[in-house]
Structure formats: C-alpha cells, structure tokens
Amino acid sequence: MDRLSGLDASFLYLETPAQLMHVCAMIVLDPSTMPPRSDGGEGYEFTAFQREIERHVRDVPTFTRKLRRVPMGLDHPIWVRDKQFDIERHVHRLALPAPGGYKELVQLTSHLAGLPLDRSRPLWEMWIVEGYDDGKIVCFAKMHHATVDGVSGSNLISHLCALEPDAEPMASGTGEQHSRDVGSRELFVRGVASRLSLPVQAARLVGPTASGVGRTIGRARAGTAMAAPLTAPRTSFNGTITGHRTIGLVDVDLGHVRAVKQATGTTVNDVVLAVTGGALRAYLEQRGELPESSLLASVPVSVRDSSRRSAGANKVSSLFARLGTDTADPLERLRDMAERNRNAREHHDAISADSLQDWAEFAAPRTFGLAVRAYAGLRLAERHPVVHNLVISNVPGPPVPLYFLGAEILGLYPLGPVFHGAGLNVTVMSNNGRLHVGVIACRESVPDAEALVAHFPAELDRIRAAVAADEQGLPTINR
Incomplete structure (x- = not known):
C-alpha cells in the first residue's frame, strides 16, 4: 500500500482555491533538433509528441496514480493506479496569439498556473504551447506538491529527456511498480491503527524536539542561530x-x-x-x-x-x-x-x-x-x-544540453x-x-x-x- 507521508498529504490539506499547491515548470524547446518521427514525418507534430509522452510515462507510477481517501479521513490518503489513465486528459495543446512573444507567453501561463488540478485523476498536466518566438514551442508542466519536491521533480524530467536528440530518455526502463490496491475494510482498519499509534509517536518526538529547541536557544545566545x-x-x-x-x-x-x-x-x-x-x-x-x-x-x-x-x-x-x-x-x-x-x-x-x-x-x-x-x-x-x-x-x-523528446531545452524555469x-x-x-x-x-x-x-x-x-x-x-x- 502506497500511503502518502504526512508531509506529502499536508500539501493537499493546505490547498484552497486561492492557495494552490502545485509546482510548475516552463520548458522552452527548440523543435528544429528533433529527429525524423517513426511515422516518417519530420520534426514536431503535436499528436506524435503526445503519443511519445504517453509511451514514456504510462509505466511510471508517479504519472499514472491517483488519490484514494481513507474512510472517515482516519489516515492520510493512499496512491492507487488510475485504470482509466488517458493521456488526452493530461497533455493539451494551445497556440499563442500574435505576435507570440514573451508578453503573450507569460500572460497565458500565468492564467494556467492559477487553475487547480483535477484530484479525480493523476495530479499532473502539460500544456504544449505552440507559436512562441519564431518557431519555438513551450511545455508548461504542472504537478502537485504532494507528488514531488524540487529534487524529485527534477528527476522526473529524466523520463522525457536525453543527452542526445535521438537517444532514449535517461530514466527509460526503470522498472518502477505500482503498489497494490486495498479494500475499504483494510483501509479502515489501517486508519484506526494509525490513529491509535499517534500518542506513542508523539512521545518519541518530544525528547529530540526539546533537545533541538535547547540547542537553538544556545545558538541564539551565541549569535550563530x-x-x-x-x-x-x-x-x-x-x-x-x-x-x-x-x-x-x-x-x-x-x-x-x-x-x-x-x-x-x-x-x-x-x-x-x-x-x-x-x-x-x-x-x-x-x-x-x-x-x-x-x-x-x-x-x-x-x-x-x-x-x-x-x-x-x-x-x-x-x-x-x-x-x-x-x-x-x-x-x-x-x-x-x-x-x-x-x-x-x-x-x-x-x-x-x-x-x-x-x-x-x-x-x-x-x-x-x-x-x-x-x-x-x-x-x-x-x-x-x-x-x-x-x-x-x-x-x-x-550542466550539459538536454533534449526533451528530441527538442533541445533552451530554458528551464521552475515555479513554486x-x-x-x-x-x-x-x-x-x-x-x-x-x-x-x-x-x-x-x-x-x-x-x-x-x-x-x-x-x-x-x-x-x-x-x-x-x-x-x-x-x-x-x-x-x-x-
């Protein structure tokens, strides 16, 4: 069973319509480096690009799992496989209005950043924005903070990126497996057990926490806090x-x-x-x-x-x-x-x-x-x-050039x-x-x-x- 940690789940609980808890990434791409497609076409074409994304993420649990609540909210949610996973619900296509410059890009992506993710599906989406800066494309990606932090988010991109335009992604074939699904009764029992164990966990934390507070006070007095x-x-x-x-x-x-x-x-x-x-x-x-x-x-x-x-x-x-x-x-x-x-x-x-x-x-x-x-x-x-x-x-x-499904990454801007x-x-x-x-x-x-x-x-x-x-x-x- 793949239970969310308390810290992961906290990002779910902190979310409101104004305080959205997803992280974003703006990836500016040069499609001119893309090799010929398997269907014989040249360079970038959205449907083929979408299919390639699906090919590389469909067996990666982080991209294909969704939330399942524990009965009565007794414990943090668990991750389960989305058996109806559909790439068309996650990878979308947009075009910038003329003249397709920086101003139009940030206006569009600012709007996208303010839209919540659908919690009934895996908590990520990508918007492929065409018509930017004389032929470039932009991938605007969103992923909920419950699923990634800065380091794991950077690592996830390796499922779609390579060191050469025609190479397979660096994380291809990692062998990750989905956790098993569980029934409502087992979830309920585990939730009750988790709640009953909280006092014991709290007792174990009091000593180390008090010690840490004492060291902090000492540092503050010494001017090194x-x-x-x-x-x-x-x-x-x-x-x-x-x-x-x-x-x-x-x-x-x-x-x-x-x-x-x-x-x-x-x-x-x-x-x-x-x-x-x-x-x-x-x-x-x-x-x-x-x-x-x-x-x-x-x-x-x-x-x-x-x-x-x-x-x-x-x-x-x-x-x-x-x-x-x-x-x-x-x-x-x-x-x-x-x-x-x-x-x-x-x-x-x-x-x-x-x-x-x-x-x-x-x-x-x-x-x-x-x-x-x-x-x-x-x-x-x-x-x-x-x-x-x-x-x-x-x-x-x-430190070296990366290629997102063959397109060279010209800009990589994380947004928290x-x-x-x-x-x-x-x-x-x-x-x-x-x-x-x-x-x-x-x-x-x-x-x-x-x-x-x-x-x-x-x-x-x-x-x-x-x-x-x-x-x-x-x-x-x-x-």
Whole structure:
C-alpha cells in the first residue's frame, strides 16, 4: 500500500482555491533538433509528441496514480493506479496569439498556473504551447506538491529527456511498480491503527524536539542561530492572496555567478541569495516600499541524502535567511549573506533531517483544511507578525544540453507555490551554463513580475563590478 507521508498529504490539506499547491515548470524547446518521427514525418507534430509522452510515462507510477481517501479521513490518503489513465486528459495543446512573444507567453501561463488540478485523476498536466518566438514551442508542466519536491521533480524530467536528440530518455526502463490496491475494510482498519499509534509517536518526538529547541536557544545566545521566523517586515506581498498568478522569467550567466563565488570565497547559493536580495531592494525602492529592516526568506533544503525515511515524495526541510535588503553595498551584502548562511546551515544540520516529516504525520485532514480556510477567510495573514516574506529555491540542473523528446531545452524555469502571508516565490535553476530565474506571485500582490525579474541581471552586474573594484582597491559605488 502506497500511503502518502504526512508531509506529502499536508500539501493537499493546505490547498484552497486561492492557495494552490502545485509546482510548475516552463520548458522552452527548440523543435528544429528533433529527429525524423517513426511515422516518417519530420520534426514536431503535436499528436506524435503526445503519443511519445504517453509511451514514456504510462509505466511510471508517479504519472499514472491517483488519490484514494481513507474512510472517515482516519489516515492520510493512499496512491492507487488510475485504470482509466488517458493521456488526452493530461497533455493539451494551445497556440499563442500574435505576435507570440514573451508578453503573450507569460500572460497565458500565468492564467494556467492559477487553475487547480483535477484530484479525480493523476495530479499532473502539460500544456504544449505552440507559436512562441519564431518557431519555438513551450511545455508548461504542472504537478502537485504532494507528488514531488524540487529534487524529485527534477528527476522526473529524466523520463522525457536525453543527452542526445535521438537517444532514449535517461530514466527509460526503470522498472518502477505500482503498489497494490486495498479494500475499504483494510483501509479502515489501517486508519484506526494509525490513529491509535499517534500518542506513542508523539512521545518519541518530544525528547529530540526539546533537545533541538535547547540547542537553538544556545545558538541564539551565541549569535550563530539562523534568522527567526515571525521577524520579517511587512511588504505588499505579505497578506491574503487570491487565485490569480503572475509570472516573470529571466536568465543570467552561470559563469558570472561562479566567478563572483570564486573571487569572494562564497557559494553559488550565497551569490543567488545576494542577487535576489539586491533585486528585491531595487524593486521595493522603486515602489517606495523598501522596509528599514531586511526581508526574510524561507529557503527549502533537501534532506534526501540524510533522511531515514524511504517513503514519501517530499524530503525537504527549510531554513530562514535574511536577504540584506537593508544594505546598499552589494559586496557587503554578499559577505554578510555568506556568514549568515554558514551559521544557518550549521544550525539546520544540527536539527534532525526528519523532524518536519515526523511532526507532519499529525496533520489531520479535516482539522487542517478547516483551519486553512478560516485563516484565509479571516485574513489572519494581515494581522499577525510576518512569518517570512517569500520563498526562494535554488535547484541544481544539468550542466550539459538536454533534449526533451528530441527538442533541445533552451530554458528551464521552475515555479513554486505561493501562500497566504507570502505571495511571492523565486526559483532559480541551472541549465547548461545559464541560471534560469522563475518568479511567480499573486497578481494582486506583485502586479508586474517583469519589473522584479528585470533587476536580477542588473544586480549581478553590480556585484561583479563591486568585486572588480574591490580587487583593484577602488571604492564600491553604491546605489
């Protein structure tokens, strides 16, 4: 029986019509690299493309399983095979209106990102968008967070991608099997047993959790703790969200990021966070909304390598990072960021990798769902201190060209969910020497995502100039 972990199920319980819990990916493709089709045709043709997707995913459980609820909500749902799986319910075709440029693309995909997935079917879909930028096509993919995290989502794409245009996908023939289905009586009995075991599980967690809290207090006193939640300043994207979305995309040179990293003894993640902090500072400054204190970001961290749990799609934890938006000097911001990140990582690593997953087992479907709806309905996100301002993810991607069913991937932009209280998400992914930055937000909170993403290349240039000036002993020019 393939039961959802508590953390996976929590993403189901958190979902409302405004707070959608799927993750998206914008994949820009060059169809000119596609080899001749098996039916003798040349290059891209939608029906053949759809058939190829079906051929590669029909035996992969993540793509062909659906939810089944446990009677009376006694336990988290289970995954069962969708015996009526139909690729036409998951892979759709659209064409951009003229002139088929960036503006039309983000308008269309922003709308698609705001549509919920159908829970009666496997929780994913792809929209193949034709007519983009003089012959390119775009695959806009959506998958529920209950089925993937950043790392597993990246791995799933390997079922459709290869290192050469005419090669089979990298994950072809993995031999994954669906779990057996079970009857309602067995589900009920297992649900009762699970509920009865909760007090024992709670007792086992109290000691390690108390120890972790003690270590956190000690780090706080020593000044080496990560930034604390509920200490973020309020901005225009920290309130109750709607179901509308807006998307912004931009690329920066990964080589430039690595050069800054090398010159300053920092990490790629440090540079990404510092650039994001600078971009947000410039964006808020333009709007006359820059807070005096620094913005606070929640940064998902994969614990896949250290987790004791074998089950569950989501193996993540989170740390909190101040972005230095209160610091004008880009080099000073980066150096402060590097030091704070070292403390945050050490603090994070001192906490059990499975603590979030362990406590998530206690999420009750009905209670959780009612609480989330009451929280949104009462607009409580606007009344209590801000937990964090936004979510920032940095996902490592392929260092070499990849081909999506033969079409070269020119852009790979992940887009995460947004939440009540944090209506902005920034995700960065490396791909063949580029960093692809994807911004998604509640449209009412960030009406023009393009105004934000436009600051990313400019901010990286400012950091590079500051590093060059520092190496020559010249003063840094501040904004």
